[in-house]
Amino acid sequence: FSHxxxxxxxxxxxxxxRHSFGAAPPADALTRAEIGxxxxxxxxxxxxxxxxxxKLDRRTWAAWLALLASERGTVLWLSRLALSPQAEARLRxxxxxxxxERERVVISAPFPSKSHLATKAMADLxxxxxxxxxxxxxxxxxxxxxxxxVLPDQTLASRLSASLASASRGVFVARSPDDYLALSLAxxxxxxxxxxxxxxxxxxxxxxxxxxxxxxxxxxxRGLRIALDLRLSHSCTTGSEAxxxxxxxxxxxxxxV
Numbered sequence: 001f002s003h004x005x006x007x008x009x010x011x012x013x014x015x016x017x018r019h020s021f022g023a024a025p026p027a028d029a030l031t032r033a034e035i036g037x038x039x040x041x042x043x044x045x046x047x048x049x050x051x052x053x054x055k056l057d058r059r060t061w062a063a064w065l066a067l068l069a070s071e072r073g074t075v076l077w078l079s080r081l082a083l084s085p086q087a088e089a090r091l092r093x094x095x096x097x098x099x100x101e102r103e104r105v106v107i108s109a110p111f112p113s114k115s116h117l118a119t120k121a122m123a124d125l126x127x128x129x130x131x132x133x134x135x136x137x138x139x140x141x142x143x144x145x146x147x148x149x150v151l152p153d154q155t156l157a158s159r160l161s162a163s164l165a166s167a168s169r170g171v172f173v174a175r176s177p178d179d180y181l182a183l184s185l186a187x188x189x190x191x192x193x194x195x196x197x198x199x200x201x202x203x204x205x206x207x208x209x210x211x212x213x214x215x216x217x218x219x220x221x222r223g224l225r226i227a228l229d230l231r232l233s234h235s236c237t238t239g240s241e242a243x244x245x246x247x248x249x250x251x252x253x254x255x256x257v
Contacts, residue, residue: 008219010167010209013160015139018211021117029118035108037122038075045188048077048123050140053087055132061091063181064127065098071188074104077123081110120144124194125187130180133161142170142210147197149187151180167209169200 038044047067049056068074080088088107095105111119120126121144128134130151134141138161141148151174152162165171172187174180187194204210 008216008223009163011160011163012156013135013139014213014216015136015143015211016213017139017143018205019213021143028115029122030111030115032122035077035119035122036103036106037077043073045071045074045125045191046077046123047074047125047127047184047188048120048146049127049129049134050079050081050120050137051129051132051134052082053078053091054082055129055134057129057131059177060127060130060180061094063177063184065095065100066181067184067188068095068100068104069098070185074188075106076104077106077108079110080107083107116140117144121146124191125149125184127184128161130158130177132157133159135160138164139210142168142201143205145170145198145201145205147172147187147194147201149174149180149184151175151177164210168204170197170204172197 032039037046047064049064064076068076078091091107092102092105096102110116117140120140123146126134126141126146126148128138128148128150130153133150135157138148142164147170148161148164149172150161150165152159161171162173165173172183174183201208209215
């Protein structure tokens with residue numbers, strides 16, 4: 001069989017944040033105290049994940065616990081979204097067995113919709129779930145100027161976040177599970193690197209490619225026109241064909257036999 005793949009750089013997933021919110025930073029955050037996080041200036045580094053925790057696998061959870069065990073000033077911040085009381089109890093029990101104090105794993109209630117972007121910005125680093133990435137939540141993190149660590153796997157759902165690295169200076173891509181842990185440790189220990197990434201993300205709200213819906217739509221339209229032309233011509237070309245849209249954006253159709 002054959003597949004013709006329309007590649008939409010930087011990602012197949014549209015992120016309409018600029019269209020929805022303008023280029024303004026998120027506002028109306030909850031406070032760290034309201035969430036149960038340590039205050040800014042306390043020296044604690046807050047690493048977070050706001051994905052539904054059914055996306056979390058054992059290997060990634062073990063890496064997070066190893067990070068907390070190595071960096072005693074680090075706090076892990078998770079969302080209770082779609083998390084059962086039984087699952088939360090198991091996570092807390094496993095953290096305590098690993099020697100992690102209860103207050104260093106903060107599991108907060110889902111945020112109000114009007115404040116969730118600004119609230120997420122209170123973390124220092126986002127840890128994405130490798131097996132199934134955050135999709136819209138990945139865009140939320142970048143829009144909130146929150147640097148993100150990702151590890152691509154082999155499926156479409158596990159590679160979305162890493163695809164954003166081609167268009168954003170706030171995405172750090174690990175190459176293996178061991179590298180995921182090593183890079184998380186390095187980023188926790190490098191506040192200057194995190195701040196540079198946050199500053200870059202603030203710039204990208206207004207000009208960055210990730211949130212450019214006009215460009216994304218042009219690429220999709222051009223790709224669909226190419227697909228239609230191939231269908232009508234009954235093309236059976238093998239290999240990779242590249243086409244340029246009228247506005248100069250690349251679009252590729254890859255035919256795998």
